[in-house]
Amino acid sequence: MPDQVTRKHIDLALQGGGSHGALTWGVLDRLLEDSRIGICSISGTSAGAMNAVMLADGLEKGGVDGGRDALAAFWKAVSDAARWSPLQRTLWDRMSNNYSLDHSPAYLWFEQFTRQFSPYELNPFDINPLRDLIADTIDFDAVNRCSSLKVFVTATNVRTGRAKVFTQPDLSVETVMASACLPYLFRAVEIDGEAYWDGGYIGNPALYPLVDDRATRDIVIVQINPLVREELPTTGRAIINRLNEVTFNAALLKELRSIHLLHELIEAEGLESERYRDSYVHLIHAHEETELLSASSKFTAEWSYLVYLMERGRAWAERFLNEHFDDLGVRSTLDLGQLFSDSFRLPCVGDASSDNVSTD
Numbered sequence: 001m002p003d004q005v006t007r008k009h010i011d012l013a014l015q016g017g018g019s020h021g022a023l024t025w026g027v028l029d030r031l032l033e034d035s036r037i038g039i040c041s042i043s044g045t046s047a048g049a050m051n052a053v054m055l056a057d058g059l060e061k062g063g064v065d066g067g068r069d070a071l072a073a074f075w076k077a078v079s080d081a082a083r084w085s086p087l088q089r090t091l092w093d094r095m096s097n098n099y100s101l102d103h104s105p106a107y108l109w110f111e112q113f114t115r116q117f118s119p120y121e122l123n124p125f126d127i128n129p130l131r132d133l134i135a136d137t138i139d140f141d142a143v144n145r146c147s148s149l150k151v152f153v154t155a156t157n158v159r160t161g162r163a164k165v166f167t168q169p170d171l172s173v174e175t176v177m178a179s180a181c182l183p184y185l186f187r188a189v190e191i192d193g194e195a196y197w198d199g200g201y202i203g204n205p206a207l208y209p210l211v212d213d214r215a216t217r218d219i220v221i222v223q224i225n226p227l228v229r230e231e232l233p234t235t236g237r238a239i240i241n242r243l244n245e246v247t248f249n250a251a252l253l254k255e256l257r258s259i260h261l262l263h264e265l266i267e268a269e270g271l272e273s274e275r276y277r278d279s280y281v282h283l284i285h286a287h288e289e290t291e292l293l294s295a296s297s298k299f300t301a302e303w304s305y306l307v308y309l310m311e312r313g314r315a316w317a318e319r320f321l322n323e324h325f326d327d328l329g330v331r332s333t334l335d336l337g338q339l340f341s342d343s344f345r346l347p348c349v350g351d352a353s354s355d356n357v358s359t360d
Helices: 019-033 045-082 092-093 107-117 129-137 142-146 173-179 234-269 289-293 294-298 303-327
Strands: 007-015 037-044 150-155 165-168 187-192 194-196 218-222 280-284
Touching: 007 019, 007 045, 019 037, 019 045, 019 303, 037 045, 045 092, 045 129, 045 142, 045 150, 045 173, 045 187, 045 303, 107 289, 107 294, 129 173, 165 173, 173 187, 173 194, 234 294, 280 303
Parallel strands: 007 037, 007 218, 037 150, 218 280
Antiparallel strands: 150 165, 150 194, 187 194
């Protein structure tokens, strides 16, 4: 193992995205495998929050190997639970190795009904198998005891429209469910008299808890929602899906712009100090691959698909480490100035592949 002095510490920002969160599982698995990397804090939303608390549970009980095993067990439990879901691929999609649900009659019915009726009407008894799965697989006492990893979980306060960031020792089934509460699917989650929706609306994920972390200056964002789509959406479904992507990326872009402005202020005014800390920002992402993932496939949880996504996530992380490990603690590898220019084009981390993935 490398000398402790040479170990590089990072914070992670994990996006939500349904079963596409298995991409993040793969990224985490590869990072944990590298003894040169230490993870100090994770800010996560929705599936990102689930990955974060599952990792904290595993780290507390079994160290790095325990963290990797816990993540694998969680995603296998997700797949096992989805086996009986009515949202299944058609026979043709199975034969053509297409994991999209765009042609599934059950999914099309589900999509239309959730646009016309609220979960208060469709699900009067508030039945939520995901809540039961979280409760059965994650030991929140261990999560809240975990001293090796700080976890921040973001939800959106329905009344105020502001972000609420939960952390240890107050993490629970309800805080994670609040972070993953899509309002057209689930009832708002009530915590201490306040109602919460999915944190992606206001922080996907929230970066400011990581900017304040003095243990490291490196923030690594694991981006699983496309920032850029080159093709103009022209169908009703494509327009709605792109609007959802734009909405769930807007808060992240706003925080990145604030970090960029702080960078410029520090550079122009020489404000570098313990009070005005600069941050190094990095991105693990492969936009060509995420563009190929259909929005409906976020509801696909077949084990073969989750394993495929996990392996792609590992490849993203492998590419990032090969190209940018030496930059950690030295400089940002995400050019924020270029990000907010009209000519911005995302770099690709990982080789684009269309295997096992289809948009339609």
